[in-house]
Amino acid sequence: xxxxxxxxxxxxxxxxxxxxxxxxxxxxxxxxxxxxxxxxxxxxxxxxxxxxxxxxxxxxxxxxxxxxxxxxxxxxxxxxxxxxxxxxxxxxxxxxxxxxxxxxxxxxxxxxxxxxxxxxxxxxxxxxxxxxxxxxxxxxxxxxxxxxxxxxxxxxxxxxxxxxxxxxxxxxxxxxxxxxxxxxxxxxxxxxxxxxxxxxxxxxxxxxxxxxxxxxxxxxxxxxxxxxxxxxxxxxxxxxxxxxxxxxxxxxxxxxxxxxxxxxxxxxxxxxxxxxxxxxxxxxxxxxxxxxxxxxxxxxxxxxxxxxxxxxxxxxxxxxxxxxxxxxxxxxxxxxxxxxxxxxxxxxxxxxxxxxxxxxxxxxxxxxxxxxxxxxxxxxxxxxx
Ligand SMILES: Nc1ncnc2c1ncn2[C@@H]1O[C@H](COP(=O)(O)OP(=O)(O)O)[C@@H](O)[C@H]1O
Ligand SMILES: [Mg+2]
Numbered sequence: 001x002x003x004x005x006x007x008x009x010x011x012x013x014x015x016x017x018x019x020x021x022x023x024x025x026x027x028x029x030x031x032x033x034x035x036x037x038x039x040x041x042x043x044x045x046x047x048x049x050x051x052x053x054x055x056x057x058x059x060x061x062x063x064x065x066x067x068x069x070x071x072x073x074x075x076x077x078x079x080x081x082x083x084x085x086x087x088x089x090x091x092x093x094x095x096x097x098x099x100x101x102x103x104x105x106x107x108x109x110x111x112x113x114x115x116x117x118x119x120x121x122x123x124x125x126x127x128x129x130x131x132x133x134x135x136x137x138x139x140x141x142x143x144x145x146x147x148x149x150x151x152x153x154x155x156x157x158x159x160x161x162x163x164x165x166x167x168x169x170x171x172x173x174x175x176x177x178x179x180x181x182x183x184x185x186x187x188x189x190x191x192x193x194x195x196x197x198x199x200x201x202x203x204x205x206x207x208x209x210x211x212x213x214x215x216x217x218x219x220x221x222x223x224x225x226x227x228x229x230x231x232x233x234x235x236x237x238x239x240x241x242x243x244x245x246x247x248x249x250x251x252x253x254x255x256x257x258x259x260x261x262x263x264x265x266x267x268x269x270x271x272x273x274x275x276x277x278x279x280x281x282x283x284x285x286x287x288x289x290x291x292x293x294x295x296x297x298x299x300x301x302x303x304x305x306x307x308x309x310x311x312x313x314x315x316x317x318x319x320x321x322x323x324x325x326x327x328x329x330x331x332x333x334x335x336x337x338x339x340x341x342x343x344x345x346x347x348x349x350x351x352x353x354x355x356x357x358x359x360x361x362x363x364x365x366x367x368x369x370x371x372x373x374x375x376x377x378x379x380x381x382x383x384x385x
Pocket of ligand 1: 034036056095109111117232244245246247
């Protein structure tokens with residue numbers, strides 16, 4: 001079964017469990033997803049359009065590439081499991097899951113009406129530190145309440161097996177840690193970056209730290225990790241923020257979430273090269289995220305907590321560097337930088353960003369506090385400009 005706007009009205013009337021629409025309601029659906037992997041539809045009552053839900057449906061392939069690019073639809077089963085946990089632990093930061101159909105791979109969830117993707121605000125230079133506070137709380141609570149040090153070993157193992165999402169974890173490992181640094185047909189980058197890319201690929205110190213981080217990514221079992229927490233996975237409205245798109249969720253190194261979040265603020269930071277006020281706000285948002293994360297991360301033993309947070313900080317810095325680099329030279333780029341029309345400026349921004357990302361990866365063992373991180377940024381972010 002593959003959902004489309006034509007067959008959705010019948011589907012809704014068959015799936016009584018959804019329970020949102022009356023039996024005689026006239027239903028319409030439109031595709032709203034701008035995502036790459038799955039179909040996302042807004043479904044509403046024609047006579048009362050404010051009564052709406054969102055359906056997310058995973059076909060057994062990658063949506064934008066077509067049916068010959070197979071990918072297990074189980075990714076939606078993991079997304080549904082993540083939504084269950086998020087709805088329980090942080091209902092204010094996740095869309096409410098109304099229903100999941102395991103055979104059809106369909107999630108029905110709350111329609112985040114009037115919300116939009118956070119990335120677009122950052123591109124416009126609109127930075128609200130409250131959003132970082134919310135996302136930091138989302139991370140602190142979901143990471144600490146599922147953290148192996150806060151659970152009995154059987155409880156931690158149960159999370160690890162419910163979230164053993166190894167296919168999606170493998171895809172991330174390939175596209176973040178491996179492919180960007182070898183010759184792979186999915187890589188692309190701006191003309192003029194060849195020599196920088198060549199330097200990265202030959203930098204043994206960098207490659208060994210990438211290996212080290214990749215190993216942590218694949219083997220460390222700390223807590224429930226969203227796995228794709230970039231600024232395109234956050235929807236905002238005013239001061240409110242919700243985290244979506246958890247199909248890459250796994251039980252792993254939780255710093256991967258903070259790393260992706262910081263990295264996407266930093267990609268925006270590097271793109272806003274001529275605006276000091278925007279850069280200052282982006283830096284504040286990054287600092288605020290850690291401040292709140294530290295405060296909200298729950299662990300009774302203070303010494304243990306300090307030790308756990310120190311590790312998370314170092315790993316977050318390393319993952320930040322990885323995400324920054326792969327968004328410039330791998331298969332998936334970000335609009336913050338792709339949208340720069342002046343090619344000379346774009347190239348200069350990319351050179352500075354790549355250099356900074358690579359330095360973070362190489363030095364993540366040395367950068368252990370937010371002031372150190374910010375000092376490092378200030379002394380390394382003007383290169384080439
Ligand atoms: N609950 C929701 N309410 C409103 N819009 C949503 C909701 N979930 C997703 N969207 C929209 O659909 C887009 C794609 O959803 P996403 O979960 O990221 O799909 P994919 O996994 O295919 O990338 C999002 O960028 C957002 O614009
Ligand atoms: Mg997705």
